[in-house]
Amino acid sequence: MGELTDRAKAAGNKIAGAAKQVAGEVTEDQSLKNEGAAQSLKGDAQNVSGKVKGALGDAV
Numbered sequence: 194m195g196e197l198t199d200r201a202k203a204a205g206n207k208i209a210g211a212a213k214q215v216a217g218e219v220t221e222d223q224s225l226k227n228e229g230a231a232q233s234l235k236g237d238a239q240n241v242s243g244k245v246k247g248a249l250g251d252a253v
Contacts, residue, residue, distance in 0.1 A: 196246040207232075207240075209229075209232055213226070213228055214226050
């Protein structure tokens with residue numbers, strides 16, 4: 194179950210991060226763009242974690 198949880202959280206963070214980046218661009222708010230980029234990277238890391246857990250049978 195850890196794999197699916199990580200992948201679901203990853204998808205949420207990627208979507209939220211992308212939305213923040215777009216909002217930052219529209220409002221010319223560099224801080225918001227950076228926050229969105231960081232959140233998207235967090236999503237990428239969670240996705241990798243989910244893949245590793247899936248490959249190792251959630252033993253990680």
